[in-house]
Amino acid sequence: MTLVDDLQAILGPDRVLSHPLELLVYAKDAGVTPGEAVAAVLPETTQEVSACLRVAARHGVPVVARGTGTGLSGGAVPDEPALLVVMTRVDPAWEIDAASRCAWVGAGALNLDVSRGIEGLGMHFAPDPSSQAACTIGGNVGTNAGGPHCLAEGTTVVHVLGVEMVTASGDVVVLGSAAPDPIGLDLRGVVVGSEGTLGIVTRVLVKLTENPPAVRTLLLTFDSLRAAAATVSATIAAGIVPAALEMMDQPMVIAVEAFIHADLPVDAAAVLIAEVVGLDEGVDAEAATIERIAVEQGATSVRVAGDDAERELLWKARKNAFGAVAQAAPNYYLHDTVVPRTALADVVTQIYEIAERFELEMMNVFHAGDGNLHPLVAYDAREPGKAEQVQAAAEEMVRVSVAAGGSLTGEHGIGLEKRDLMGLVFSPVDLDAQARLRDAFDPDGLMNPGKILPRGARCYDYGMSALPESEPS
Amino acid sequence: MMLHQEMARLAKGLVSDPVAGAPDADITLAPTSAEDAASVLGFAAEHSLPVRFWGGGTHQGMGYPVVADILMSTHRMSSIVDWQVDDLTVTVQPGVLIADLEGELQQRRQTAVLQEVPGQSTVGGAVAAGLSGWRRLRYGPTRDRALEVRLATGDGRLIRGGGRLVKNVTGYDLPRLATGSFGSLGLITEMCLKLWPLPPEHAMVPVQDAERALALAYRPLALIETNAGATLYLSGSREELEAQAERVGGDLVSGHRWPQPLVGAVEATLRVPPSAVAQLVEKLRAAGIDFQAAHGVGEIRLVGSLGELAELRDTVEATGGALVIGKIPKGADFDPWGKPPEGIDLQRRVKAAFDPRSVANPGILPGGI
Ligand SMILES: Cc1cc2nc3c(=O)[nH]c(=O)nc-3n(C[C@H](O)[C@H](O)[C@H](O)COP(=O)(O)OP(=O)(O)OC[C@H]3O[C@@H](n4cnc5c(N)ncnc54)[C@H](O)[C@@H]3O)c2cc1C
Numbered sequence: 001m002t003l004v005d006d007l008q009a010i011l012g013p014d015r016v017l018s019h020p021l022e023l024l025v026y027a028k029d030a031g032v033t034p035g036e037a038v039a040a041v042l043p044e045t046t047q048e049v050s051a052c053l054r055v056a057a058r059h060g061v062p063v064v065a066r067g068t069g070t071g072l073s074g075g076a077v078p079d080e081p082a083l084l085v086v087m088t089r090v091d092p093a094w095e096i097d098a099a100s101r102c103a104w105v106g107a108g109a110l111n112l113d114v115s116r117g118i119e120g121l122g123m124h125f126a127p128d129p130s131s132q133a134a135c136t137i138g139g140n141v142g143t144n145a146g147g148p149h150c151l152a153e154g155t156t157v158v159h160v161l162g163v164e165m166v167t168a169s170g171d172v173v174v175l176g177s178a179a180p181d182p183i184g185l186d187l188r189g190v191v192v193g194s195e196g197t198l199g200i201v202t203r204v205l206v207k208l209t210e211n212p213p214a215v216r217t218l219l220l221t222f223d224s225l226r227a228a229a230a231t232v233s234a235t236i237a238a239g240i241v242p243a244a245l246e247m248m249d250q251p252m253v254i255a256v257e258a259f260i261h262a263d264l265p266v267d268a269a270a271v272l273i274a275e276v277v278g279l280d281e282g283v284d285a286e287a288a289t290i291e292r293i294a295v296e297q298g299a300t301s302v303r304v305a306g307d308d309a310e311r312e313l314l315w316k317a318r319k320n321a322f323g324a325v326a327q328a329a330p331n332y333y334l335h336d337t338v339v340p341r342t343a344l345a346d347v348v349t350q351i352y353e354i355a356e357r358f359e360l361e362m363m364n365v366f367h368a369g370d371g372n373l374h375p376l377v378a379y380d381a382r383e384p385g386k387a388e389q390v391q392a393a394a395e396e397m398v399r400v401s402v403a404a405g406g407s408l409t410g411e412h413g414i415g416l417e418k419r420d421l422m423g424l425v426f427s428p429v430d431l432d433a434q435a436r437l438r439d440a441f442d443p444d445g446l447m448n449p450g451k452i453l454p455r456g457a458r459c460y461d462y463g464m465s466a467l468p469e470s471e472p473s
Numbered sequence: 474m475m476l477h478q479e480m481a482r483l484a485k486g487l488v489s490d491p492v493a494g495a496p497d498a499d500i501t502l503a504p505t506s507a508e509d510a511a512s513v514l515g516f517a518a519e520h521s522l523p524v525r526f527w528g529g530g531t532h533q534g535m536g537y538p539v540v541a542d543i544l545m546s547t548h549r550m551s552s553i554v555d556w557q558v559d560d561l562t563v564t565v566q567p568g569v570l571i572a573d574l575e576g577e578l579q580q581r582r583q584t585a586v587l588q589e590v591p592g593q594s595t596v597g598g599a600v601a602a603g604l605s606g607w608r609r610l611r612y613g614p615t616r617d618r619a620l621e622v623r624l625a626t627g628d629g630r631l632i633r634g635g636g637r638l639v640k641n642v643t644g645y646d647l648p649r650l651a652t653g654s655f656g657s658l659g660l661i662t663e664m665c666l667k668l669w670p671l672p673p674e675h676a677m678v679p680v681q682d683a684e685r686a687l688a689l690a691y692r693p694l695a696l697i698e699t700n701a702g703a704t705l706y707l708s709g710s711r712e713e714l715e716a717q718a719e720r721v722g723g724d725l726v727s728g729h730r731w732p733q734p735l736v737g738a739v740e741a742t743l744r745v746p747p748s749a750v751a752q753l754v755e756k757l758r759a760a761g762i763d764f765q766a767a768h769g770v771g772e773i774r775l776v777g778s779l780g781e782l783a784e785l786r787d788t789v790e791a792t793g794g795a796l797v798i799g800k801i802p803k804g805a806d807f808d809p810w811g812k813p814p815e816g817i818d819l820q821r822r823v824k825a826a827f828d829p830r831s832v833a834n835p836g837i838l839p840g841g842i
Binding site: 097099100101102143144146150154155157158167173174175177178179180181182183184185186187189190192193194210212213233236237239240241278279280281282285338339340341342367370371372405406407408409410411412413414418422425426427429430432433434436437438439440441452 | 557558559560561562582583603605609613614616617626630631632633634636637638639640641642643644645646647649650652653654657669670671691692709710712713715716717744745746747748749769770771772792793794795797810811813814815816817819820822823824825826827838839840842
């Protein structure tokens with residue numbers, strides 16, 4: 001029996017796709033690198049995922065988990081022909097424990113649907129990637145997704161108390177729980193952000209966050225990018241951790257304004273969206289402090305959203321920024337590096353210099369409060385040599401971030417895109433340790449191979465001597 | 474004895490007097506650098522010599538007893554390596570006392586949110602034991618503030634994971650894995666922690682109905698109930714504190730007084746889903762057991778008899794939680810962890826990835842890993 005026959009025996013003919021044209025759609029994500037799938041399956045339950053993984057293991061075919069494919073680093077793109085397990089239909093009935101402020105939801109649930117589904121409880125799921133209307137909770141777990149409101153609340157890993165996961169061998173295991181500090185090693189914490197390389201997550205125990213009683217949203221305008229960046233650093237240094245602190249530069253503001261019409265100041269060099277949440281009695285004072293800092297750093301105007309509608313419009317502008325660019329350019333490449341917040345102004349300046357040197361059209365919208373940079377390069381891949389230029393500039397941007405004490409990725413993940421840059425931040429011994437950790441979950445290397453770690457990450461790939469491994473008892 | 478001499482020769486400068494309170498070991502070593510710690514562990518692995526790690530010794534009663542040839546103390550690795558005041562991160566060596574670190578941070582009105590009880594606890598010990606302190610309801614567990622870790626692994630490698638950045642998804646999350654690992658992967662030789670700014674004022678509100686107050690208050694630091702009653706712990710501006718007190722209907726008391734540690738022959742912590750706390754509190758009160766319960770978190774510290782604990786363990790495990798022993802008389806027949814977690818084989822393989830010869834605090838974890 002072929003792989004496809006075996007899979008069809010489990011799922012029937014309709015939920016196993018093997019026609020090359022059908023596969024084309026699934027074997028890519030929102031990033032730039034395409035891949036190749038041998039088949040794609042659409043399981044609906046944990047048991048079906050498990051059965052598919054057993055079949056794949058028997059055939060020795062690698063497996064790649066896929067949510068909705070909004071990932072930007074090639075995490076869900078097969079590095080070698082693989083079985084794609086499309087998780088969007090895995091969303092059994094949720095189990096909500098309002099008193100413990102947590103809920104088991106399906107990996108296939110959309111991020112925004114989870115927050116909407118618990119709205120009535122006065123709570124929400126805090127991680128809010130700009131793609132939240134389209135991405136899955138399983139994908140969020142895979143990438144440890146962030147979002148504007150992860151500055152004070154923390155990224156996905158802080159909001160995932162447990163996962164139900166199918167391992168490469170098809171076994172189902174629950175890691176973590178609603179009780180604090182489950183005993184034993186924190187394998188849940190390792191699975192979050194592991195980009196589908198340790199197993200396929202089928203259900204997620206998400207933490208629910210209380211909605212704040214009061215919100216103030218500020219739009220701060222600057223005539224230099226440096227002043228905006230300095231405002232971010234000074235705010236953090238003043239001991240304020242706002243709920244969100246996002247920056248857009250002028251090219252981005254212009255692109256967004258044309259698309260959303262949020263009355264953004266298109267003549268400003270940069271804008272910051274700052275949001276503070278809390279008690280009615282506290283938010284105004286905090287907003288005033290941010291305003292004072294901004295003015296000290298040279299803000300040219302400050303606008304406080306007058307009502308919910310204005311606030312929502314500002315966020316709509318922020319969260320649709322990429323969509324706005326996608327409309328305008330045939331291709332775009334979205335970077336994701338992270339730097340210490342004290343280095344923000346310097347690194348942003350260097351990134352502009354790089355874009356200028358490569359003659360690239362660049363715009364910026366990013367999670368400034370976390371030091372998480374997202375330079376976005378709009379280009380036309382049909383122009384000869386352009387894609388290579390974009391790639392070369394990308395690598396330089398990563399290098400200046402790393403040189404400033406930063407790292408390769410703040411939220412989009414390593415995937416295929418950056419795995420060969422891992423050596424910039426980790427030594428061979430560090431990478432070998434990560435490879436061993438991965439092998440502990442998936443000894444045969446069938447789960448999303450070729451992701452996160454560069455080839456040769458294992459010391460023994462080189463025949464470098466480490467201690468011989470004892471048999472795990 | 475032979476071993477002692479050989480070790481003493483190899484580890485010349487590292488030999489230390491036995492540490493107060495520590496059990497007998499053939500030799501006590503106190504490395505001054507990560508490299509030293511790694512070479513000792515490499516030697517230990519080569520000769521299959523179990524090593525027990527020692528910080529301040531305040532939580533050595535946790536887990537299965539470790540019988541070790543080498544006791545490795547962190548007291549000579551006690552520097553604050555790098556404090557990025559304006560980025561709200563600090564990097565420290567494991568032997569730094571929590572009280573010293575918090576004292577230092579307080580001068581710039583910051584906190585690492587480590588345990589409130591002053592004393593001998595070290596940062597490394599608190600991280601390795603995964604202790605989060607009372608303010609967890611507001612700031613989350615220590616694990617969520619572990620940004621970077623350097624580890625001398627059980628087989629003598631020196632590795633680093635994470636980064637000194639508040640947001641980062643570069644590679645597997647080793648800092649979180651190391652937090653609460655009880656030395657089972659190796660010695661934490663350095664770690665970077667995320668800091669929080671200290672709010673301007675602190676206050677408490679005694680409350681009658683803990684769960685009701687929890688529902689009414691917005692993001693308090695803690696709501697702790699003991700046999701003496703329940704207290705809401707708040708922070709913020711004066712206006713915020715007053716508003717919160719009015720909402721929950723109680724009187725503000727300035728400052729914070731945290732419950733003193735419960736001391737007894739048997740000390741334990743219940744870890745349960747937050748929704749199970751209220752009922753357990755009733756049960757404990759009825760049974761006359763001394764307890765300190767963190768509402769909204771699900772952690773209940775208590776002292777009691779082994780008989781009482783045995784009964785409680787069944788109740789707690791039925792909620793999906795655990796009863797974890799903090800201290801127990803030597804030789805007492807009581808499992809310190811109880812029912813092992815799911816995926817125990819996976820746990821074993823992960824330990825082996827870092828400590829293939831099983832010399833780093835061997836057997837301390839659930840399942841005897
Ligand atoms: C316009 C736009 C805006 C974006 N904004 C943000 C943002 O603000 N913040 C942010 O963090 N990201 C952002 N992203 C990136 C992306 O949306 C996130 O990475 C998201 O978490 C991916 O979810 P997905 O369901 O699309 O996963 P996919 O892209 O399908 O997969 C992502 C990774 O997770 C793995 N995976 C998927 N499902 C599972 C599972 N069930 N079990 C195990 N592994 C799994 C995959 O193998 C892959 O490695 C944005 C993307 C776009 C296109």
